[in-house]
Amino acid sequence: MKIGVLGTGNVGKALAAGWAAAGHDVVFGSRRADDAELRAELVTAVGGEVAVADPAGAVAAAEVVVNATPGTASVPLLETVGASALAGKVVLDVAVGFREDNSLSHLVESLGEEIQRTFPEARVVKTLCTIDSTVMIAPDSLEGPSTLFLSGDDADAKRTVSGLLHDLGWPPEALLDLGGIGTARGQEHYSLMFIALAGALKSYGFSVKVVRPATS
Amino acid sequence: MKIGVLGTGNVGKALAAGWAAAGHDVVFGSRRADDAELRAELVTAVGGEVAVADPAGAVAAAEVVVNATPGTASVPLLETVGASALAGKVVLDVAVGFREDNSLSHLVESLGEEIQRTFPEARVVKTLCTIDSTVMIAPDSLEGPSTLFLSGDDADAKRTVSGLLHDLGWPPEALLDLGGIGTARGQEHYSLMFIALAGALKSYGFSVKVVRPATS
Numbered sequence: 001m002k003i004g005v006l007g008t009g010n011v012g013k014a015l016a017a018g019w020a021a022a023g024h025d026v027v028f029g030s031r032r033a034d035d036a037e038l039r040a041e042l043v044t045a046v047g048g049e050v051a052v053a054d055p056a057g058a059v060a061a062a063e064v065v066v067n068a069t070p071g072t073a074s075v076p077l078l079e080t081v082g083a084s085a086l087a088g089k090v091v092l093d094v095a096v097g098f099r100e101d102n103s104l105s106h107l108v109e110s111l112g113e114e115i116q117r118t119f120p121e122a123r124v125v126k127t128l129c130t131i132d133s134t135v136m137i138a139p140d141s142l143e144g145p146s147t148l149f150l151s152g153d154d155a156d157a158k159r160t161v162s163g164l165l166h167d168l169g170w171p172p173e174a175l176l177d178l179g180g181i182g183t184a185r186g187q188e189h190y191s192l193m194f195i196a197l198a199g200a201l202k203s204y205g206f207s208v209k210v211v212r213p214a215t216s
Numbered sequence: 217m218k219i220g221v222l223g224t225g226n227v228g229k230a231l232a233a234g235w236a237a238a239g240h241d242v243v244f245g246s247r248r249a250d251d252a253e254l255r256a257e258l259v260t261a262v263g264g265e266v267a268v269a270d271p272a273g274a275v276a277a278a279e280v281v282v283n284a285t286p287g288t289a290s291v292p293l294l295e296t297v298g299a300s301a302l303a304g305k306v307v308l309d310v311a312v313g314f315r316e317d318n319s320l321s322h323l324v325e326s327l328g329e330e331i332q333r334t335f336p337e338a339r340v341v342k343t344l345c346t347i348d349s350t351v352m353i354a355p356d357s358l359e360g361p362s363t364l365f366l367s368g369d370d371a372d373a374k375r376t377v378s379g380l381l382h383d384l385g386w387p388p389e390a391l392l393d394l395g396g397i398g399t400a401r402g403q404e405h406y407s408l409m410f411i412a413l414a415g416a417l418k419s420y421g422f423s424v425k426v427v428r429p430a431t432s
Binding site: 103104107108140141142143144145146147149151176177178179183185186187189190191192193194195196197199200201203205206207208209210211212213214215 | 319320323324356357358359360361362363365367392393394395399401402403405406407408409410411412413415416417419421422423424425426427428429430431
């Protein structure tokens with residue numbers, strides 16, 4: 001698939017590397033697309049040549065747009081791309097908005113919902129925001145299976161995203177569809193638990209597994 | 217131990233039953249202590265005679281005070297008991313504040329932190345708020361082990377609470393100390409994930425397990 005990755009931080013780099021390794025056609029979208037240093041950094045991250053365009057260019061080329069920008073900047077950045085450019089695209093939204101004091105920027109409506117509301121014709125799927133970038137592309141690095149969550153209103157988009165998650169190493173049984181995009185609230189608020197856990201474990205290399213009732 | 221349980225909803229009833237079965241001396245604290253119907257209900261829940269007092273009476277008699285009141289009402293209720301009555305007591309805080317629309321009442325500072333700040337000499341430990349009352353007293357009802365979280369500033373109080381959790385069936389390896397009471401924020405915000413999961417699983421009978429890095 002043609003995947004446009006908006007955001008060139010740890011998350012964008014890790015996901016681009018993971019999907020490039022799985023044979024997908026990745027293009028980074030960045031406002032610093034002409035920055036030679038950034039390009040060199042992205043080539044190193046992906047482990048080979050990689051396309052870099054401005055955000056609008058990356059979106060235009062992509063079937064799936066990955067929002068790996070800082071959550072407090074995501075909507076303004078997507079607005080520069082424009083609603084019509086995003087119409088019909090799958091938007092895989094990984095971002096969570098944090099203020100400088102580590103509190104959430106989106107306390108009532110989640111960022112995932114705000115993106116869906118602002119770009120009603122985009123097909124937003126929230127996922128991957130409950131784990132560190134290192135775990136996103138190496139689910140087997142943990143002591144056992146864990147759970148990855150999906151929230152979105154469009155079933156087809158969730159199927160597409162599920163396929164891309166499989167390509168990163170997440171087996172079907174690891175994926176849990178929480179429901180509509182309103183459930184992104186659960187994933188995003190979990191970030192505060194993630195921060196508490198990271199502090200206690202002194203590591204970002206962890207995840208959680210949903211433990212269901214025993215079948216009798 | 218002498219345990220005062222504030223709150224006579226599902227959580228208060230389940231915990232009182234669990235600790236009474238483990239041999240602890242439980243007294244409910246309720247503003248409806250004289251209500252015969254409530255008393256009958258509590259006897260049924262606990263499966264035998266049980267003491268019921270007003271909140272101040274229950275706190276006075278207790279070594280450990282359990283806050284199982286609705287999170288939006290907890291601080292006003294505890295204020296009727298008073299800071300001096302709570303001084304030195306272990307306060308095991310289970311409550312989460314929900315508004316009618318299922319959003320959190322405590323979005324920045326957690327309820328656990330507010331209780332600790334309002335009653336600085338109480339020894340607040342936040343725990344048990346990530347699971348349903350049915351799972352609190354039956355951790356083995358799930359398909360495998362899960363994780364229970366503790367947040368609090370007082371190490372001794374956390375040890376006392378850990379002992380009470382063991383008495384409900386939670387083994388030591390299930391307990392994860394997140395750190396100070398500030399980490400209650402993680403546990404309380406997780407509630408929105410809990411709600412999303414309950415909707416997806418069509419059940420409240422679940423928990424999560426923290427999955428750590430594989431040891432190489």
